[in-house]
Amino acid sequence: MGTEVQDRKEHQQHREIATFLRAAINGGEFPPGRPLPSEAELTEKFRTSRGPVRQAMATLRSEGLVSSGRGRRTIVLDTVPTQSxxxxxxxxxxxxxxxxxxxxxxxxxxxxxxxxxxxxxxxxxxxxxxxxxxxxxxxxxxxxxxxxxxxxxxxxxxxxxxxxxxxxxxxxxxxxxxxxxxxxxxxxxxxxxxxxxxxxxxxxxxxxxxxxxxxxxxxxxxxxxxxxxxxQGTASFTLNTVRGNPSPLSMVPTE
CATH class of the missing domain: 3.40.1410.10 (Chorismate lyase-like)
Known part of the structure; x- marks a missing residue:
């Protein structure tokens, strides 16, 4: 039971961290090209372990908002998340x-x-x-x-x-x-x-x-x-493409 309670707590924490960072990115606090706070800074801010922080970062990467790699800080790519x-x-x-x-x-x-x-x-x-x-x-x-x-x-x-x-x-x-x-x-x-x-x-x-x-x-x-x-003026489309990864968008010539 203790493990289940801990898992639920960490799941809730990673959602809270992702929501906070997503709002900060959308609000311009972290514009494209700027690094997000480090894992250590986020674990201290949210009083949590590194697990929920890493899960939150993975969520933002899956939405196309940030990019990261080993030995590098997580960088903001865009302010518009990918759609479900x-x-x-x-x-x-x-x-x-x-x-x-x-x-x-x-x-x-x-x-x-x-x-x-x-x-x-x-x-x-x-x-x-x-x-x-x-x-x-x-x-x-x-x-x-x-x-x-x-x-x-x-x-x-x-x-x-x-x-x-x-x-x-x-x-x-x-x-x-x-x-x-x-x-x-x-x-x-x-x-x-x-x-x-x-x-x-x-x-x-x-x-x-x-x-x-x-x-x-x-x-x-x-x-x-x-x-x-x-x-016109109702909707537009935004696409973020990362070098080395396939693009979900294909440009097709028409006659």
Whole structure:
């Protein structure tokens, strides 16, 4: 029992240390290029052992905020942490992680034949049925993004009985046992079509940031093919790359 209590205490301590350092980095106390306090300084400040301090540093490294190596001080790389998988997939979770209130106004939920475009994106036959959701997404009550979600029927059937104005479709799918394991995102710009313009309250042709997403199960099956269009000024993307490590971003030429 003593070991379990100690483990819980150290887990709580490493979270407290990581939260403190993350806030200090985001607040500019430790700008990019500056070293963080040493292990000895942090163990003294938080009255803990080196274990929780090292765990906290590992957490910040996994978020892309800091870099460190043997014999070197931990250096701040960026002030923007990497997103969790939930934050990448779920607009609602992204809003909450960013300190904003998400919202949604559903325009339609339909079951229909996939057709050639959705069939290619979901690796199914054009005659196979899909479930499509068309929603306006809100950020603190204001229009921010137009969302077009598409799922094969085996996944989308869970949405047909869900109130899509009530919250996160992603969370509902997870709670329904859907295996959402990984995703790819393609980012480009597109002019607002008539539906985008009406919902986002802008002129047709206004440039929008488009994020096309494909979600996959753990065995590689496509289970989502979506198109999110963000109002300019709503979101941007930040990427931190370290020499010697592969970048999660690929620049792909288009014709």
């Amino acid at each position: 998988f939930d934050g990448v997939i779920s607009y609602s979770e992204w809003c909450r992680q960013s300190g904003f209130e998400p919202g949604q106004v559903t325009q339609s939920v339909t079951r229909h034949a996939a057709g050639p475009v959705l069939a290619a994106g979901l690796d199914i036959q054009p005659s196979d049925h899909v479930v499509s959701v068309f929603r306006l997404r809100l950020l603190n009550g204001r229009p921010a993004m137009v969302e077009r979600l598409n799922y094969p029927l085996a996944v989308g059937r869970h949405i047909l009985t869900f109130d899509t104005d009530s919250g996160s479709i992603y969370q509902h799918l997870i709670e329904s046992g859907v295996d959402i394991n990984n995703a790819t995102r393609t980012i480009d710009a597109i002019g607002a079509d008539p539906d985008d313009a009406r919902l986002l309250e802008v002129a047709e042709g206004t440039p929008l940031l488009r994020v096309k997403r494909r979600g996959f199960s753990s065995d590689g099956r496509p289970i989502e093919f979506s198109d999110d269009r963000y109002l």
